[in-house]
Amino acid sequence: MDRGKACLLLVLWAVAHLSSPGDGLRALRRTTGGRRGSTGLTGQDANGVPLRRSKRGWMWNQFFLLEEYTGTDMQYVGKLHSDGDRGDGSVRYVLTGEGAGTLFKIDEKSGDIHATKRLDREEKAYYILHAKAINRFTNEALEGESEFIIKIHDINDNEPRFTKDPYIATVPEMSEIGTSVIQVTATDADDATYGNSARVVYSILEGQPYFSVDPETGLIKTALPGMDREVKEHYQVVIQAKDMAGQMGGLSGTTTVSITLSDVNDNPPRFTKSLYDFKVPESTELGSAVGVIRANDADINANAEMDYRIIGSDGPGMFDISTNKSTQEGVIVLRKPLDFERKRQYSLRIQVDNVHVSPRFFSMGPFRDEATVKIQVEDVDEPPVFERSSYVMEVKEDAARNTAIGSVSASDPDGVRSPVRYSIDRRTDMDRVFNIHAGNGSVFILRQLDREESAWHNISIIATEFSKCSDVSQISRVPVYIRVLDINDNAPTFATNYETFVLCVSFQRIQTVSATDPDEPVGGHRFFFSLAHEASGKANFSVRDNKDNTAWILTRRNSYNSLQKSTYLVPVVISDGEFPMQSSTNTLTVRVCTCDREGNMKLCNAEALTGRAGLSTGALVAILLCVIILLMIVVLFAALRRQRKKEPLIISKEDVRDNVVSYNDEGGGEEDTQAFDIGTLRNPEAIEESKQRRDIVPETFYPPVRRPAPPPARDNNNGDVRDFINQRLQENDSDPTAPPYDSLATYAYEGNGSVAESLSSLESVTTEGDQDYNYLSEWGPRFKKLADMYGGDDSDRDS
Template identity: 65%
Template sequence: MRTYMTAFLLWAWAAHCADAMTLLRGKEVSRRERNLETLKRSKRGWMWKQFFLQEEYTGTDYQYIGKLHSDMDRGDGAVMYVLTGEGAGTVFVIDANSGDLHATRSLDREEKPSYTLRAQAVNKKNGQPLEPETEFIVKLHDINDNEPKFEKEVYTASVPERSHIGTSVIQVTAHDADDEMFGLSAKLVYSISQGHPYFSVESNTGIIRTALGPSDMDREQREHYQVVIEAKDMAGQRGGLTGSTIVNITLTDVNDNPPQFAQSVYQFSVPELSEPGTEVGQVRALDADIGPNAEMDYTVVGGDGLDVFSVTADKTTQNGILSVRKPLDYEKKKSYTLQVQVRNTHPDPRFVSVDAKDLTTVRINVEDVDEPPRFERPSYVMEVKEDAAVGTAIGSVSAVDQDARRNPVKYTIDRHTDVDRIFNVHAGNGSIFLQKPLDREDLAWHNISVIAAEFNNPQQTSRVPVYIRVLDVNDNPPALASFYETFVCENAKSGQKIQTITAVDQDEPSGGHRFFFMLAPESSVKANFSVRDNGDNTAGIYTRRTGFRRAQKSTHLVAVVISDSDSPMMSSTGTLTVRVCTCDRDGNMEMCSAEALSGTAGLSTGALVAILLCVLILLLIVVLFAALKRQKKKEPLIISKEDVRDNVVSYNDEGGGEEDTQAFDIGALRHPEVMEESSKLRRDVVPSDPPYPPPPLRRTAVTSRDNSDVRNFITQRVQEHDSSPVAPPYDSLATYAYEGEGSVAESLSSLGSGSSESPHDYSYLNEWGPRFRKLADMYGADEIEWDS
């Protein structure tokens, strides 16, 4: 090939040289000839356009590509070749003198399939280009040096079990990096190397399909498969390269298996006292399918316990849970036999009949338990009259031991339901009787509980509610419905209705109340008023004469007898108050006694009582306030001129006691302002005669000058305190309230301030004046004077 290329280049060079010589020799060439020659061929300065190079060269020398030559090269060595472009100087080199082109290393078409280069011939001496730069291409010829590669190293796929032959599973795809336009290097063929005989692959497309029938593709026998797929280039011919991948295929489940019980017979036991809903045991059915295809429904379809037990499916374990549906009784039935059925919740008719099911037998034994006594009724209702005597039997309850031993039963009353202990029960026979009297008006129903316990095992108890109704007895007389107070006008006419009255009764007769009203026979106002029964449990009060005089009698009391219709008949007398008032011509009240104001105002008895209470409370507050205010005006003893230190005596020497007055001078402790009163009598010892008797006091009145009453009052009080063993000490102050009727001197403050013409001498007040002035101020005397 190299020889051929060289010959070709030499021929091109020779032709070029011949053309050049012809051009130099011809002096004149006609224009027509030149044009014809131009149309024949285009003169080219370079003798190449494209070179080819094989990839993956393994030789040690540079790989020769071809020779570059310009028609400007005369072979005299004056031309130099310059190479530029992709890989020039590194991948590709050129001999500057000869134009030989070489590749310096092995190239990979898959990395870069072609290179674009540029060559130019230049004058070696001055470096000037002899011709324009020319571009050429070096292409790499492909060889089969790349194996096919799949998009994934491992594929995952699934297909339903029981699928038909040829069911598509998945498609795998491989790629070859070789040139698919050159030869068969990139022509791929798929094949299966592992996975026979269950799967196959299409050689051209890479689609994997099932290769066996539905009976052979059974998930319950084998669920997972690993298939190896190969891709070979060169269209599968010998010498081609191969790539492979792994495909993991899983068979998905379909409901192709009916459930079956693990056992044909199950045996369980349950205590007789088990409450409804108590679990008895579990039955188990097996299903080779999984997920929703393995969900099951259980049903009790037969046996003597069809309505006593029930079965439900546990959604987690898919086991059937047997539970109690109704109360059990060992004494009545000791065992049960059940037929339990199981079937799929979501059957698939393509594989299994929708009626596919399985049956098992369940035997359940009832265990005997020591039960508490059981009452014959869930509750009892009894009746008793409210006048029943203590000890009267009301009724009885009955309970029996349900166990085979039939233990005796003892009865008691739950005292939490009968706190007042009104009832009791006979411990042996359950009779309930009274312990205390009843009153229907106090409580019409009594709800108690009776407890029944076994004698041999008191912890085994049961209870039953007993509702006792107290029947009414006519033991309460009727009475007026309220306190009636009305008025009658002075100008009232005979037969005039002044009030309508009604009655109430605490009893409740079965036929309802029926009251009768009549005027009391002993009523003293029979000639003034009458009572007329209306027949509807009301009555009217009417006048029996014309005209009433308030001045003569302002109030009339009308006694009314009210009777009931029950047996025995009960009656009572109620009083109606009638006030006499002055009215206008139309019968409207104009003036009435104070007692009648509340009644005429239309107020009820309760409202009147509330008003009176409010008035009394206000009066009490006023009185207390006045008393407190007066107490505040009194001067406390601790700030009085009479020094309280007189009452504090300390004896530090052993003298003659209190009678030894020389032992300690108490006067030194007294207030300077009251030193002059040191000679006053002490109340805590028997006083001696005063230096001179106190002048008698008199109360001066406007009409009389006699003051003997004041003198007697004070003398009497002084004697009482002198002789009293519990009186306060003599140097304490005792006050008395004595109010005078008036004084010409107006007040005690005028004492000592009279004119010189006054016939009275007030000098004696220096000793006794302060006491009587205090007395007068405390007791509000208008004037106190000394009797002359």
């Protein structure tokens, strides 16, 4: 038991065992400084009245009580007593405040206070209560209410607890001794102001000899130099915190600290081998990867980033190397074309460096490595190679056929040196203007050229290699641009078709003319204008050359009479200044206008006026053609409308029923309905002589056979109808223009005649006697059907 607890128990024992209650109260007063029950003079007030001080009978500041009491009886706290208590039981003590009646109970007669339960200082350190002493019989207060404190005295009942479990920390590898890693903290719930119950001391249980901990602060530090992440990366350290300043009997707690060594760049990159070999076909395209190399680095992340570069090569600029950032590999790339026949092997020296290097580790040596790369070029069958990437040739447009204009040359780049044959890609020379010699590549022309038609010809020439080692012929192409050089082979002509008119005023300029020439001389055109020699003697007009490729047409007479001559043709000779000189005679049409006596224009030729208005003869012809076309369209439209108004073939429902044509085929469309005219069945006598089928063309034309109608047979066996049907069948069987498919034809025919002649009631009455109407019994129903069909009566229909 510590010194504080002993002192408290001694005080309580002394209070409880004094000789008399009065002595005990006096001892308590000495401790607390409270008194009551006597009065004394303390002076006078402002009026001279003496003042008296009233002394209190009790006062207490606090009681002490041990926490976590383990006894079987209630723990005694202290005793309340008043000077007015004479021990006769007339005084009753009352306790109020925190825990009164539950945690703390008071004996009303004796004033003894006991704790009913075990108390925890960490839960509540003190309690504030109030006490009163009253007369049991009169309920008068003998003492005023007094406040006191019951303070819970701490014992070491809580172990230290760390703020985290586990702790996670990192420290760079290769750190020096004493490098701080992390600080751990433990707290103790006991009273730190009393004793050593809350004084914590730290120690390391696991983690030596790599780490240490400060016992007072809990700071963990490195204790071993040169810890290498590549050897061991993770460490588990167990730290203990013990109270009572680490003395025997103190409580303790532990925590785990997970420490990881972070990487530093303390390892250089290293190639896996010193020599790399690669094989590359000579046909490899530029920019393609020809090989991949890799160096290993024990470091990670940014410390393992590498940079590859070529520090030596027997083919400068042939190759380049770059770093793949995701894999840290060196990719060798082709920069220039390979040629097996020229160089078959290349040697490269490759160096690899770390990108991020710490000066701290320079003493460990250079952070780089070197390797040698051998690249062997493999031979492939290559197509022929032209000496030039393109050819430009020139030829005059008057060159004769089969004139050579140039040549191309290609050779096999392979060591075999296979022969090469030349040809022209005819897709670029559709008109077959050029040809090439298959053996020596000479290009020549096949037909006359015309620069004015085409000044340039762009063709493609194919070189084909015939190799004995391969069944596949290698080919290559080259563009050839052929320029046709100009010669002076075209005469200048009027720039347009000139037509002008002359008025009544004499000696006037009536037209300015210019010329055009499809040739293109180097210094530009120079045209010369003059009047034709045959017209110069009797010329009515003159030509003045303006020396600027234009000329004026001038009149040479005082007046012109349209009645004498309405049109003049002026021949103008135009020549160029090139060699050989070309010239042409062009005619200018001049029309004469009529004038009055004063010289004013009175009437002008229609063509002249048209020309003056700006309309040429070609324009008038075009307008006239348009008018004719419009008239033809109107006439055709009127004819079509008239054809639409033609009476239809079938005019009644009975015609539809009695004229049925069925076709047992799938083709023909509307043309099939005109294969033959059903209307002829309505009247057999009206067969069209020139009617032909539209769907087929017969091999031999057979004119329709016209048989004479048999004489009418007026018997009851219907011979005339039978003969009619037989006749039509024979005609259809022998007609080559008949439809080549099955058809059903019905004929509305009632015979050639009738013995009744007419059914009119006017003709039924005769003077010769009674008419025989026996035929009505047989033919009556037929006449009725015909009458219903055609909408007439029997008197209007005959055979």
